[in-house]
Amino acid sequence: MEQFLEQFPIVVQSLNIGFLQTLKLFFVTLLGAVPLGLIIAFGSMSRFRPLSYFTKIIVWIIRGTPLMIQLLIIFYFPGLVLKKQIWGGGEVARFTASAVAFIFNYACYFSEIYRGGIQSIPVGQEEAGLVLGMTKSQIFFKVTLLQMIKRIVPPMSNEVITLVKDTSLARIIALQEIIWAGQAFLKGSQGISGQIWPLFFTAVYYLIFSGVVTLLLGRLEKKLDYFR
Amino acid sequence: MAILEVEHLSKTFERTEVLKDINFSLEKGQVVSLIGSSGSGKTTCLRCLNFLERPDTGIIRVNGETLFDADDPVTTRESAIRKKRLHFGLVFQSFNLFPQYTALGNVMLASELLAKERPDYKENKKAIHEEIEQKAQVLLEQMGLEDRMNNYPHQLSGGQCQRVAIARALALKPDILCFDEPTSALDPELTGEVLKVIRELAEQRTTMIIVTHEMAFARDVSNHVIFMDDGRILEEGTPEEVFGHPRELRTQQFLGHYAQ
Amino acid sequence: MKKRVLSLLLCGCMAVSLLAGCGSKEAPAADTPAEEGTEAPAENGEDAEASEEDSADGSDMEYVKSKGTLVVGITDFEPMDYKDDSGEWIGFDADMAKAFAESLGVDVEFVEIDWDNKVLELDSKTIDCVWNGMTLTDEVKSAMECSNAYCNNAQIVIVPADKAEQYQDTDSLKDLNFAVEAGSAGEAEVTALGLSCTPVKAQSDALLEVASGTSDAAVIDSLMAAAMVGEGTGYADLTYTIQLNSEEYGVGFRKGSDLAAALNDFFLAGYTDGSIAACAETYNIQAALIDAELVEE
Numbered sequence: 001m002e003q004f005l006e007q008f009p010i011v012v013q014s015l016n017i018g019f020l021q022t023l024k025l026f027f028v029t030l031l032g033a034v035p036l037g038l039i040i041a042f043g044s045m046s047r048f049r050p051l052s053y054f055t056k057i058i059v060w061i062i063r064g065t066p067l068m069i070q071l072l073i074i075f076y077f078p079g080l081v082l083k084k085q086i087w088g089g090g091e092v093a094r095f096t097a098s099a100v101a102f103i104f105n106y107a108c109y110f111s112e113i114y115r116g117g118i119q120s121i122p123v124g125q126e127e128a129g130l131v132l133g134m135t136k137s138q139i140f141f142k143v144t145l146l147q148m149i150k151r152i153v154p155p156m157s158n159e160v161i162t163l164v165k166d167t168s169l170a171r172i173i174a175l176q177e178i179i180w181a182g183q184a185f186l187k188g189s190q191g192i193s194g195q196i197w198p199l200f201f202t203a204v205y206y207l208i209f210s211g212v213v214t215l216l217l218g219r220l221e222k223k224l225d226y227f228r
Numbered sequence: 229m230a231i232l233e234v235e236h237l238s239k240t241f242e243r244t245e246v247l248k249d250i251n252f253s254l255e256k257g258q259v260v261s262l263i264g265s266s267g268s269g270k271t272t273c274l275r276c277l278n279f280l281e282r283p284d285t286g287i288i289r290v291n292g293e294t295l296f297d298a299d300d301p302v303t304t305r306e307s308a309i310r311k312k313r314l315h316f317g318l319v320f321q322s323f324n325l326f327p328q329y330t331a332l333g334n335v336m337l338a339s340e341l342l343a344k345e346r347p348d349y350k351e352n353k354k355a356i357h358e359e360i361e362q363k364a365q366v367l368l369e370q371m372g373l374e375d376r377m378n379n380y381p382h383q384l385s386g387g388q389c390q391r392v393a394i395a396r397a398l399a400l401k402p403d404i405l406c407f408d409e410p411t412s413a414l415d416p417e418l419t420g421e422v423l424k425v426i427r428e429l430a431e432q433r434t435t436m437i438i439v440t441h442e443m444a445f446a447r448d449v450s451n452h453v454i455f456m457d458d459g460r461i462l463e464e465g466t467p468e469e470v471f472g473h474p475r476e477l478r479t480q481q482f483l484g485h486y487a488q
Numbered sequence: 489m490k491k492r493v494l495s496l497l498l499c500g501c502m503a504v505s506l507l508a509g510c511g512s513k514e515a516p517a518a519d520t521p522a523e524e525g526t527e528a529p530a531e532n533g534e535d536a537e538a539s540e541e542d543s544a545d546g547s548d549m550e551y552v553k554s555k556g557t558l559v560v561g562i563t564d565f566e567p568m569d570y571k572d573d574s575g576e577w578i579g580f581d582a583d584m585a586k587a588f589a590e591s592l593g594v595d596v597e598f599v600e601i602d603w604d605n606k607v608l609e610l611d612s613k614t615i616d617c618v619w620n621g622m623t624l625t626d627e628v629k630s631a632m633e634c635s636n637a638y639c640n641n642a643q644i645v646i647v648p649a650d651k652a653e654q655y656q657d658t659d660s661l662k663d664l665n666f667a668v669e670a671g672s673a674g675e676a677e678v679t680a681l682g683l684s685c686t687p688v689k690a691q692s693d694a695l696l697e698v699a700s701g702t703s704d705a706a707v708i709d710s711l712m713a714a715a716m717v718g719e720g721t722g723y724a725d726l727t728y729t730i731q732l733n734s735e736e737y738g739v740g741f742r743k744g745s746d747l748a749a750a751l752n753d754f755f756l757a758g759y760t761d762g763s764i765a766a767c768a769e770t771y772n773i774q775a776a777l778i779d780a781e782l783v784e785e
Contacts, residue, residue: 072608079612089559089597093614128324131278132338132400133314142337146328174601187692188715189564190571194695194722227327228382 004197010190011198018181019205025098025167025177030160032103037110045115055111062108067101068169074101075173091176098170102163109159117152118144150224157217164210178202229292231256231435232277232404237286239272246272247283248459254404254452257433261446261467264456265482270439273456274406277437278318279309290315290403317397317405321412323389325381331392332377335364335399342400367395371425387418391425398429405429407438423449443486447471455479548745549592552616558589561601561615566715567771568621569598580639580771581739584764585619588754603690604671607631610742617747618740621711623673628740633748637736638755638764640776642710643674646698646717649727655705656729664704667697674707677732692716695723707732711776736778 043055062070075097079085087093121144129139171180182199185192192198230253237250247269254260262270275281277288279296282304288296295312297303325334339360343349349356368377371391381389390410397405407426411419423445429436430449440446446453446467453470455463455478463476474480552558560582562569568581577598589596601609606622609615610632623641624634647655647664654660661683668675670687674694678685686703688694694706695716710731717726741747758764768774 072605075614076605076608076612079614080608085613087614089557090599122322122324124320124322124324125326127280128320128326129338130280130310131313131316131318132396133310134338134341135310138341142341143326150328172602172605174599174605176600180600184564186696187564187690188566188570188712188722192722193566193716194692194699196696227380 007185007192007195010192011185011195011201014181014184014190015178015198015202015205018176018178018202021095021175022167022177022205023209025095025102025170025175026164028099029102029106029163029167032099033106033110036103036107037114040107040111041114041118044111045118059108059111062105063112067105067166068172070105071098071101071170071173094170094173094175097173098175102167102170106159106163110156113152113155113159114148116155117148120151121147146224150227153217153221153224157214157221160213160217161210164213165206178205230254231258231291233287233289234277235287235289237273237276237283237288239276239281239283246459247276250286250461252454252461252464254435254437256435258452259430259434259436259438259450260452260454261450262437262439262454262456263441263443263446263470263482264462268456269459270456271408274318274408274437274439277404277406278316279313280318314400315403317400317402319390319393319397319405319407319410321409323381323386323393323413325389325393325396327381330378330380331368331373331384331388331395332361332364334381334392335367335396336360338396339364339399364395364399367398368392370428371395372421385418386414387421390414390422394422394425394429403435405434405436407436407440409439409441411440411442443471443483455482457482548616548742548747549750552747553592553594555594557595557597558585558592558617559597559599559615560585560589561606561609561618562598562620563600563603565620565712567711567773569619580767580773581619581621583767583770584638584758585617587758587763588751591754592750606740610740613742616741621709621737622740623709623735624738625673625676625735627671628738631743632740633743633745634741635739635748635751636755637738637778639711639737639773640734640778641737642734643677643707643732644710644713644728645730645732646695646706646708646713646726646728647704648698649718649725652727652729658730658732661705661730667694667703667706669694669708672708673733673735674709678707681732695726698726699723711737711773 040055040059044052044059046052046055075087075094078087087097125143125147126139129143134142167177168179170177174180179199179202182202185195185198187193232254234250234252237247238245239247250269250273252260262273264270272281276283283296283298285298286296287294287298294300294303295315302308326337329337340357343356343360346356365374365377368374371394373388373391373395376384376388376392381392384392390413394405394410410426411422414422419442423442426436426438427445427449438446438450448467450467453464453467454461455470455474455476457478463470463474463479470479471483474483562577562581564570565579565581567579569577569579570582572578582598585598586596599615601615601618603620606615606618610618618632621639621641622628624637628634645655645661655664658681661681664683666678666683666685667688668678668685669691670689672691674691675685675687686697688697691706691708691712694703694708697703698706710728713728715721717723717728739748739751741751755764765774765777768777
């Protein structure tokens with residue numbers, strides 16, 4: 001017990017640093033993937049066939065392969081095959097590569113949710129806008145978008161909570177997120193070794209954070225309850 | 229001069245000819261009813277006028293100006309069509325109100341977006357907004373919805389929704405207001421309030437084209453009646469002529485169903 | 489083993505995309521300052537050999553000098569590489585790496601890597617060397633350009649302290665189920681003896697297996713065991729018994745790199761002036777240090 005009390009602050013400090021990486025990756029991914037997903041959704045719905053086939057193939061590849069493999073390829077491929085290491089050095093390099101992989105991966109998942117959301121809106125909404133002399137983009141931003149958001153909040157919540165936990169995959173390219181930080185005490189770090197509880201303890205962080213995310217998304221869902 | 233002239237309009241979906249050489253015209257202040265069985269092409273005709281469908285052949289003229297000529301590519305361009313739509317208003321069978329806006333918001337939205345294109349918008353933003361809001365309020369009052377302005381569509385009855393939709397179409401001051409079976413989606417007891425509003429509009433000499441199955445109403449409110457069958461105009465004339473003394477057998481059969 | 493399959497798979501993937509994709513093969517290779525055109529870097533990506541050929545021009549040193557930083561791939565591994573209270577990397581290997589970088593006139597940067605990916609990290613130039621108490625196995629030697637050995641190590645058997653007496657010779661081990669780090673020297677030893685074993689992700693995981701009773705015994709590095717097992721450590725209930733082999737630690741560079749030879753020279757000088765011995769004493773590993781005479785041979 002005494003030993004535990006001694007180790008606890010050291011472990012928590014180390015986990016906090018790791019969790020900061022986790023959070024950073026989480027928010028950067030959301031910030032990038034939410035708009036990119038919309039662009040991909042429009043691409044796959046395009047009436048220009050080559051573009052829609054192309055985006056559909058990309059989405060198929062990204063959704064059809066494990067994110068872990070994508071991380072490995074994105075990080076190691078340039079230096080290994082193109083003979084040009086593009087990610088720079090240090091932890092920043094690993095973070096940048098992780099962010100790129102995560103943004104692409106999640107944008108593809110988001111795009112399919114968006115597509116479902118857009119296509120579920122009755123065609124009458126667009127026609128009503130057209131008849132009132134609105135442009136396509138006015139119709140999208142003033143009429144369709146909010147209805148789409150309302151419809152996609154529940155499936156998006158699912159993805160976002162998955163993302164919270166998926167960030168741990170980035171440790172395959174040695175991004176030192178919270179699980180990495182927890183595992184370090186198993187191998188030995190800062191004079192603490194052979195301790196599994198820090199790794200188990202990371203679950204508390206995930207649990208609290210996904211709880212907060214769930215609450216916020218629930219609030220958004222409620223906020224959009226004013227119309228049907 | 230006729231406010232609307234339609235010549236040789238035709239439209240084919242896949243391999244089905246939905247409209248076959250439609251010709252008719254409409255005078256300012258007139259009310260035309262389009263009647264006929266389902267699938268006779270009434271709704272498609274109305275959608276062509278609003279450029280929701282592109283006719284394969286034919287000409288659409290409003291106040292002598294050719295809005296659409298299938299043979300003249302200049303008039304069929306997508307970019308030009310948006311403004312041309314403003315000559316027409318359309319009230320849908322299923323209302324198609326925007327759910328995230330209040331009744332007032334639905335009526336104001338298009339006007340506000342159009343106002344942004346005005347050169348003096350930036351300077352007079354506030355005044356323009358107030359003017360639009362005021363007009364919308366007047367329209368909703370006219371529809372008998374003065375106490376419903378800030379309700380969202382899902383808080384309104386079907387009849388109220390349809391009246392909001394009518395106000396929304398009127399807000400842009402169309403030359404011709406089109407109705408696509410405006411009461412078909414309503415409970416029978418709610419049709420009355422919508423028909424009453426349309427009747428009032430007719431009394432104010434609003435130019436209207438009404439696709440309807442309410443034969444008594446059509447006979448009562450319209451100046452001109454067109455009977456469509458299988459994509460063609462089979463018979464037209466005053467309500468007295470078409471309802472009172474139908475010449476064609478098909479018209480008689482059709483009206484016979486309603487008489488029972 | 490898994491790692492090798494993965495990298496083969498990757499290489500295959502990349503070879504395909506290269507052939508299908510870029511057509512002009514010279515273009516991407518030209519970016520590396522290391523390539524002075526001694527050998528046309530044309531045959532990319534057939535298999536793992538491609539990377540060997542590319543760095544075989546022998547100007548890896550120039551490459552590192554031109555970017556001004558030696559990136560050292562490490563893991564948190566006391567007493568070789570670990571962080572002091574201020575968060576700076578110290579340890580016998582870390583200190584030597586700092587000194588080596590200084591001798592080259594470049595900065596040193598330590599990057600924690602996933603040990604499974606060490607060859608991948610080297611070949612993709614995300615690190616320049618692996619300097620982390622790495623056992624010089626045949627596999628390591630064939631995949632990397634290695635320095636001379638600088639430290640002795642052994643694979644030793646870890647068992648719960650209360651059962652240690654039963655397991656004092658190799659015959660007594662045959663009914664035990666071992667936990668070993670996948671791809672480690674320990675795994676090789678256990679497999680060679682025909683013992684049953686479970687490969688786990690890290691040596692520390694192997695210890696955890698024994699401590700939690702999911703495996704009967706583990707085989708890990710003696711240097712690590714000294715730091716992590718026994719009285720006053722996180723695994724007070726465990727102890728070590730038999731030494732299965734003896735082996736040596738070395739530093740790994742990209743295949744064909746001239747830095748390995750440079751490091752050998754640096755080590756030699758360090759033995760002569762006693763700086764290496766002094767450093768070893770700081771971290772209490774002088775007993776494991778390889779004799780200077782041995783190195784000079």
